Amino acid sequence: xxxxxxxxxxxxxxxxxxxxxxxxxxxxxxxxxxxxxxxxxxxxxxxxxxxxxxxxxxxxxxxxxxxxxxxxxxxxxxxxxxxxxxxxxxxxxxxxxxxxxxxxxxxxxxxxxxxxxxxxxxxxxxxxxxxxxxxxxxxxxxxxxxxxxxxxxxxxxxxxxxxxxxxxxxxxxxxxxxxxxxxxxxxxxxxxxxxxxxxxxxxxxxxxxxxxxxxxxxxxxxxxxxxxxxxxxxxxxxxxxxxxxxxxxxxxxxxxxxxxxxxxxxxxxxxxxxxxxxxxxxxxxxxxxxxxxxxxxxxxxxxxxxxxxxxxxxxxxxxxxxxxxxxxxxxxxxxxxxxxxxxxxxxxxxxxxxxxxxxxxxxxxxxxxxxxxxxxxxxxxxx
Amino acid sequence: xxxxxxxxxxxxxxxxxxxxxxxxxxxxxxxxxxxxxxxxxxxxxxxxxxxxxxxxxxxxxxxxxxxxxxxxxxxxxxxxxxxxxxxxxxxxxxxxxxxxxxxxxxxxxxxxxxxxxxxxxxxxxxxxxxxxxxxxxxxxxxxxxxxxxxxxxxxxxxxxxxxxxxxxxxxxxxxxxxxxxxxxxxxxxxxxxxxxxxxxxxxxxxxxxxxxxxxxxxxxxxxxxxxxxxxxxxxxxxxxxxxxxxxxxxxxxxxxxxxxxxxxxxxxxxxxxxxxxxxxxxxxxxxxx
Numbered sequence: 001x002x003x004x005x006x007x008x009x010x011x012x013x014x015x016x017x018x019x020x021x022x023x024x025x026x027x028x029x030x031x032x033x034x035x036x037x038x039x040x041x042x043x044x045x046x047x048x049x050x051x052x053x054x055x056x057x058x059x060x061x062x063x064x065x066x067x068x069x070x071x072x073x074x075x076x077x078x079x080x081x082x083x084x085x086x087x088x089x090x091x092x093x094x095x096x097x098x099x100x101x102x103x104x105x106x107x108x109x110x111x112x113x114x115x116x117x118x119x120x121x122x123x124x125x126x127x128x129x130x131x132x133x134x135x136x137x138x139x140x141x142x143x144x145x146x147x148x149x150x151x152x153x154x155x156x157x158x159x160x161x162x163x164x165x166x167x168x169x170x171x172x173x174x175x176x177x178x179x180x181x182x183x184x185x186x187x188x189x190x191x192x193x194x195x196x197x198x199x200x201x202x203x204x205x206x207x208x209x210x211x212x213x214x215x216x217x218x219x220x221x222x223x224x225x226x227x228x229x230x231x232x233x234x235x236x237x238x239x240x241x242x243x244x245x246x247x248x249x250x251x252x253x254x255x256x257x258x259x260x261x262x263x264x265x266x267x268x269x270x271x272x273x274x275x276x277x278x279x280x281x282x283x284x285x286x287x288x289x290x291x292x293x294x295x296x297x298x299x300x301x302x303x304x305x306x307x308x309x310x311x312x313x314x315x316x317x318x319x320x321x322x323x324x325x326x327x328x329x330x331x332x333x334x335x336x337x338x339x340x341x342x343x344x345x346x347x348x349x350x351x352x353x354x355x356x357x358x359x360x361x362x363x364x365x366x367x368x369x370x371x372x373x374x375x376x377x378x379x380x381x382x383x
Numbered sequence: 384x385x386x387x388x389x390x391x392x393x394x395x396x397x398x399x400x401x402x403x404x405x406x407x408x409x410x411x412x413x414x415x416x417x418x419x420x421x422x423x424x425x426x427x428x429x430x431x432x433x434x435x436x437x438x439x440x441x442x443x444x445x446x447x448x449x450x451x452x453x454x455x456x457x458x459x460x461x462x463x464x465x466x467x468x469x470x471x472x473x474x475x476x477x478x479x480x481x482x483x484x485x486x487x488x489x490x491x492x493x494x495x496x497x498x499x500x501x502x503x504x505x506x507x508x509x510x511x512x513x514x515x516x517x518x519x520x521x522x523x524x525x526x527x528x529x530x531x532x533x534x535x536x537x538x539x540x541x542x543x544x545x546x547x548x549x550x551x552x553x554x555x556x557x558x559x560x561x562x563x564x565x566x567x568x569x570x571x572x573x574x575x576x577x578x579x580x581x582x583x584x585x586x587x588x589x590x591x592x593x594x595x596x597x598x599x600x601x602x603x604x605x606x607x608x609x610x611x612x613x614x615x616x617x618x619x620x621x622x623x624x625x626x627x628x629x630x631x632x633x634x635x636x637x638x639x640x641x642x643x644x645x646x647x648x649x650x651x652x653x654x655x656x657x658x659x660x661x662x663x664x665x666x667x668x669x670x671x672x
Contacts, residue, residue, distance in 0.1 A: 036475060037585050040483035168645040191628065192645035196589055198580045201510070202625040208505070225485060225581035233490070233507035233579060235497030254485035254581055290484075 026063045027315050029306065030085035032078055032106065033096035033120075035070035039221055041250040042098045042295050043070070046120050048288055049280075049296030050096065053303030056283055060307055067091065073098075075105035082106045086113055092315045093118060095302055098295065100124040100143060100171050111135040114318065116325070118306060120299040123344065125174060129377035132342045134322050139302040141267050142344045142375035143171060144178030146243035149265035149349035149369045150216055151183035154241060156369065160185045163212035163238070165203060167223065168192035175218040175243070181376065188212045193219070198226045204234045214238055220245040225254045232258030239263070244363070247354055249293035252361040259354045259361060267345070268297040268334045269352050269365045276304075276331035291362055297333050304330040340374045342381035349373055387517050387613035390597035391524060391606060396565040402451060403459055405466040407569050407594065408587025409473035414439040414570025415577030415586060416477055419486040428491040432574050439570020440563040447562040452555065470588070478584050485583035488574075513575050520568065524606050537561055541604065596652055600659045602669025611667060616652050623648040 031050060034043030047068055054061040067089050071078035078097065085091045094110050095118040097103045103122035110117050111133045123138035154162055164179055164187055166172035176190060188210050191203055207215055215238050219227050224246040231240070244266035247259060270281050270291060280300050284292040292300075309315075309324035328339050332347075340346045349370040352363040393407050417438035422431030446469065454462050494512055497505045528534040536557055539547045548554040573587065580586070597616050601608025628644040659667060 035483075036478065040478065040584070041485065044483045168642055168649070173642060190641050192642050194624075194645065194649040198576075198586070198589065199621075202621045206625060222485065222581035222583050222586065225583075226579070229579050229581075230507070233495060233497060233509055235505040235507070250484055251581075254487045254583070256487050256489050 026065045027093065027306075027310055028065045028067070028089060028091040030082070030089060030091035030094045031066060031068040031096035032071050032081050032085070032094060032102075033068070034073045034098050035068075037073050039073045039098065042121070042221070042248075042293075043096070045250055045293045045296040046096055046098060046299045049284070049292060049299030050120065050303045052280070052283055052287055052296075053300045053307070055287070056279070057304075057307050060311065064307070064310065068096075071097065071102060073102070075102050078102040078106050079109070082110055086110065086115055092116065093306060095306075096120055096299070097122050103127070107136055108133075116315075116321070118302050118325075120302045121295055124170070125377055128342055128344050128375055129380035130382075132381035132383055134343070134383055135318070136343065137305075137325055137339070138344045139305055140298040140345070141347070142377065143174050144181070145267065145349065145373065145375060146245070146265050147175045147178035147218060148182045148376075149351075149373070150241050150243055151179040151181060152349075153263070153265055153351050153369045154179075154214065154216065155182065155184045159214045161188045161212045162186070162214050162216055163189050163191070163207050163210050164216045165191045165193060166218040167195040167197070169195045172218060178376075179216055193223070195223075197223060200227045200230050203227075204231055204236060207231075207238060208234070208236050212238060214241060216241045218243055218246060221251065225251055228255045228258045228262075241265075244268075244294050244352070247352075247363065248295065249291045249362065250295070252354065252363075255361070257356070260356055262354045263366065264352055264354070264363070265349055265369060266294060266352055266363070267347055267349055268294055269350055269363055271363075271365050272333065272335060272350070274331075274333070274335045277333040277335070280333045291360065301330070301332050301334065301337070304332075336372065340378045341383065342375075342378045343383075344375050344378065346372055346374045387521065387597070387610050390594045390601070390609040390613050391520060391568055393565065393569070393594050393598050393609075396562055402455065403462045403466065404451075404565075405463060405591065406446065406469035406473065407565070408591030409470050410439050410443060410566045410569040411573035411576075411587040411590055412477060412584065413442055413473065414573030415488070415582045416481060416486065416573075417570065418574035418577060419488040419582045420481070422488060423486070428489070428494075428578075431488070432571070435570045435574035436567050439573070440567035442570075443566020444559050444563040446566070447559045451562065452558070455558075474584050481584075483584070485581045488578050488582050490578055507579075509579055516571075516575065520571075521606070521610050528606060533557075533560070593652070596656050598666075600656055600666060602663075602666030605666070605668040608666055608668030615655065619651050619655050620648075623651040627651075 031047060033046045034040055054064060067085060069081045071081060082094060093116045097106060098121045100122040104124055107117050107127060117136050119138045119140055121140050123140055123142050125143060127136060128142045162185055164176050166175045193203060240262045242264045244264050247262060247264045252259060281292060284296060305328060308330040309321055313320040313324040315321050326339050326343060328337060334347055336348045338346050348368055351366045351369050353366050354361060355364045396402055396404050414435035418431035418435040421434035422428050450465055454465055490509055494509045497507050500506050528537060536552055540554060540557055544554060597609060597612040600615060601612025627648045628641055631640040631644040
């Protein structure tokens with residue numbers, strides 16, 4: 001496999017060399033993502049989305065070499081892998097990290113060593129504002145974006161009183177801050193839950209006792225599954241709003257009917273009507289036999305962005321390669337996509353509803369909440 | 384009550400056999416997966432529950448015969464190491480079989496929804512059922528240990544292993560049975576908890592820590608201690624989460640009060656454990672060392 005990739009690359013280089021163009025050596029990409037432990041479903045989707053794009057690109061991706069490693073959702077392991085990839089695998093580009101705390105451990109040192117980092121998911125505010133870097137691109141969003149969209153949606157719907165809830169860790173606090181930034185109603189109660197909590201009896205009791213019209217919550221992974229099931233059993237019927245993380249395709253099947261009808265905000269939806277997205281969703285189902293999640297979609301876009309930059313510039317010419325990336329000259333599955341001055345996306349945010357599509361739970365597009373929305377930190381970035 | 388189910392098995396194994404079993408959380412996970420798998424395959428939740436008991440008891444017996452049996456005479460550190468290895472083996476093994484994506488476990492009609500309790504409070508049916516199951520297990524274990532022949536042997540084995548072996552009791556088989564019983568309790572708790580939470584790889588570890596706290600507070604080797612300890616820990620945790628934010632805000636917390644209260648609330652059970660240990664180093668109902 002590796003030998004044939006090399007050979008193909010060599011033949012390509014020869015052919016192109018003969019045509020008189022300066023063509024690159026293979027571009028090495030290191031994918032660090034979570035493939036074991038409780039958060040593995042997010043990493044598996046990230047990896048699969050990335051690999052699908054390369055596969056669909058065919059010959060155009062023949063001079064791209066990929067190394068994938070499992071970070072076990074542990075910052076120290078992620079740092080070790082990054083060091084190994086940079087020093088002994090000699091990668092040019094790193095990508096794939098799902099969690100913000102891992103990204104904060106890896107990204108600053110990787111870009112300081114002159115490597116490009118393309119984020120398929122995690123995009124902490126520290127790297128969007130003053131800590132921005134020409135070699136760091138968030139292809140996903142800025143962490144606050146989806147929560148901002150949820151705040152805007154709640155305002156548009158005329159929800160006057162809301163109960164908001166997130167886990168007690170940095171991304172959870174960013175989440176509630178982002179929500180409040182665009183919500184103009186009254187927050188009746190703000191609750192921080194224990195990170196990784198699986199029993200929500202006391203939170204649900206507080207929701208029951210509050211006079212809120214609706215509930216906004218950010219509980220990714222297993223936390224969200226637990227909350228949704230217990231909420232459904234509790235008999236409380238205040239409508240729920242969440243960011244797409246709480247209802248992404250990787251956990252929806254486990255939530256079951258409890259999730260039907262819940263509204264959530266996203267930068268992508270499986271039924272977004274554009275050519276790139278159709279090719280992606282159909283390709284993903286054919287290749288892996290399941291529906292793709294938000295994480296897979298963002299990874300797919302990341303790989304296509306990378307391919308577009310490789311076609312336009314040589315990775316060894318860092319400035320040219322950076323400009324090629326910043327041009328974002330690829331067909332995004334999200335449709336409308338460009339980079340802002342801090343190399344974070346300017347894109348549309350949509351609202352989706354969980355539906356039962358012939359026995360499969362999935363998200364259906366309801367409408368657009370924000371158009372060409374950037375993030376709150378871009379102005380602080382001096383690049 | 385789900386804490387009690389978990390802790391009861393742990394205390395049985397730890398107190399009676401003198402064995403630290405970190406893989407107890409894995410048995411919890413195995414029970415949940417067995418229940419989810421069988422329930423999905425047959426469409427019957429009850430069959431799933433039965434499967435969770437059988438599978439986790441079976442796996443428990445296998446572990447006892449294959450691994451643990453060699454460790455009784457060894458140092459605690461060896462037991463910790465071996466059972467920690469078992470956690471890794473079971474976690475990745477489960478992932479290998481079922482994949483990384485969480486499984487779905489649907490409650491039967493009969494148990495879903497909420498009922499109105501006297502006093503007008505809505506309460507989920509399934510939580511009531513868990514309380515009933517927990518009470519049944521508590522009474523069952525109490526009868527088993529205190530009133531049956533097997534219980535007498537278990538207690539005798541706890542007191543003096545060599546003597547009861549000399550009296551002709553097959554101590555090896557007895558330990559296998561006790562361990563399988565502890566495993567079955569963990570698996571059953573996993574299946575029940577999995578029904579209202581998520582069934583995924585790694586779900587057992589957070590519960591394991593809580594169960595250890597319960598066992599330490601209740602006193603090692605005491606079923607009654609496990610019951611009281613579980614109630615104490617559960618109440619402290621829930622009341623802390625519910626009441627502390629208000630308290631902190633009243634004390635002039637400002638904007639950080641919520642996050643601060645959440646942090647303190649998650650420390651409460653450990654503070655409780657520390658207080659109990661200071662007053663009674665052997666735990667609430669532990670035998671004097």
